[in-house]
Amino acid sequence: MKEDFLHYIWKFKKFDSLNLKTSSHEEITIINVGQYLELAGPDFFNAQIRIGDQKWAGNVEIHIKSSDWYAHNHEIDSGYENVILHVVWEHDAAVFRSDNSEIPVLEIKNYVDHKMVLSYQSLLTPKSWIFCEKQIKEIDQFTLKNWQERLFFERLERKSKPIFELLNQSNSDWEAVLFILLAKNFGLNTNGQTFMKIAQSIPFSVIRKESYEVENLEALIFGMAGLLEVDKEDVYFKNLKFRYFYLLQKYQIDHIILNPVQFFKHRPDNFPTIRLSQLANLYHLHQNLFSKISELKSSNKSYTIFQVSASTYWQNHYQFDKESPKKKKVLSKSFIDLIMINTIIPLQFAYAKSIGKEGAEDLINLLNEVSAEKNAIIDKFDSFGIKSKNAFETQSLLQLKNEYCNLSRCLDCSVGMELLKNK
Template sequence: MSEDLLHFIWKYRLFTTQDLHTESGKTIQIFHVGNHNHDAGPDFLAARMVIDGIEWGGNVEIHLRASDWDRHRHQQDEAYNNVILHVVYEDDKDVYRADGSPPETLELKPRISAAILPRYRELMSGMWWIPCEKMIHRVPSFHLSQWLSRLLMERFEYKISAIYALLEQQRGSWEDTCYIWMARSFGFKVNADAFEQLARSLPLSVIGKHKDNPLAVEALFFGQAGMLEGEVFEDAYPQALQREYAHLRRLHSLQPMGGATWRFMRTRPGNFPTVRIAQFAALCLRSTQLFSIIANTKDIGSLETFFDELPLNHYWLGHYRFDSSSSSGGNQLGERSVDILLINAVAGIIFAYGKYIGKETYIYRAIALLEALKAEDNTVVRRFSALGIKAEQAAESQALLQMKAFYCDKKKCLDCGIGLQLIKHDE
């Protein structure tokens, strides 16, 4: 038994509630167990219950043993004077509040099912990919669906915190925020940080001044990426980029980032940063008002089209890198790449904007977008599929990624909807 588990048992009333009595013999009827408090002070706040015929409102403190009250020095802390019930696993000692009065005590040990502790131990002690790997099939599909829906909202909230931080840095400019956020997504994990650094080093306002000159925009991106510094190129295109960037660098007082920041190793040619930078430059050539396009495009098909057939320089039809020709096949964004951008960048921006201005229509649009896209194909999603949890939509795969990272990997089974169903399950 752990105190966390005891909190869990109290929160979900996983104990026999018939004929409840305090250790002093007073009857108890619980209306509300209270709100779980993760900060300083009593464990559950604003509980409501009737004790010996009198209705009480106040706090609940939980300990494994009653003597922990003294060990934690609550008898000296006036914040615990409003504890209306002391819930313990074992009542081993009489305790008193700071005002000298004893709190009513409820011992749960004889009221907890003998099956709960073994289930909890099985979850905590397993060395599986996820703690419930051998049990997750027991969870009814209805409960699983409900939990995934909640996880999707958690996923959005997790992502928009980063967007809001970026928005504050950009002084409330949604266009600049979207530009940097989209650039980061073009890094596709491996080069995400490098892409963000690139976008921060190249203001959107500078790009806007040259939006009618494709060579200038491409030179700005590749030059700021540090890919033109000190190189002696054979092909005419990179030579032209070098000349153009030398002029633009002086004009706008630009400082390029280090070229060594970019990662080519263990990356497929289609994901080379040179190709992704060319694609992102083409996207900005299509429109420097990325946020306006995203916020005002309601049709999902039109959003997908916005990333199709980008005005990519013809040089990239036969190259993955400078001075190295290949039969690249076009180097346009593939269908799966577009889906990843819509999932990781576009949906988050729409959701964040909706929350920011208080309009639920944007929130619903973000959710509808993920429900319309296919589930991601990655190691986590495939492992869940092997366990019988198959994601069909991106909404479901995003929820599974959230669960794996924030619940399974941290063994927070007591906070997980699946863990709840497994521990309380009656066989």
């Protein structure tokens, strides 16, 4: 038994509410269960309840056991002075206010249908992956789609928080924020944090000024990545190294030693040399990139904007001084899809929020055009009969698994509540 189940049955009055009595046998009439507060303080605010002949207005606190009041130190918290009813599953101790008046107790287990308790226990019985894996396909499409939309925007809210932090750090320069986010995503999981620090170590005003010469951008980015530290015979390497130290002096930029970028376990096309060169070429080709990104309404347009390749030198190299068969190393459609999901959509959401613009429908439509992600979580949902056609649906399922299923928040989840209601 968990408190969230008691919150659920109180909020939706899933109990025999016509014959309620306190532990001291006074009749209880619920006029209003109150407003459910998921914050610090009592669980339900501004309830209205008649106990005996007296009508009360105040708060309701819910616990598994009455003694939890003391276990949670509510007796020393003035925020609980206005509790008019203590709803518990098991009454094991009297609870008093600071004026020594006893708080009325409703032991609710005597009024809840046993079948509902069994349904709740069945829902939360450990399964191999998620609690509802055998029932989730029973959920009607209307409920599921509405829940997925809410999950999607919850995920965007979470992703927007670090964006606003970056915005504060960059003096509200959205172009600078975009550069940092793109750098992080070009680094993927392995090099993402290092790429992000590289972008943050170079003032974006310098990126703007030097974007007309891609060699200068590569010199700055490769230099900050620590890829120009050693001496090599390669002419292109020597050129970048010369440019790097010249630009450091020109703009009075500190040479920062960051964590080394990782080549290990990467396919050659994902080597940091290739990804950093592609990033440099993106900013060489597109000045004022943020204005193009913020107005993006179709995935096809994104494929056009991000149709960039690594510099000519990298067509027959993956590392300095090591030639390889010639190959034009362009950003793939699947990689651009990742940029759409992890950079463009969150940035558009944050920007719209910052200017008070409503763009929810546009964001959903945009991700509806992007292919569904492929990973272990999405494959698992697919095996349970929840198939995803696009990235909007996969993003919502990732939010569901990480923020609800993994945390056993079944009674905060529309799927869990629907299954419990149906049973």
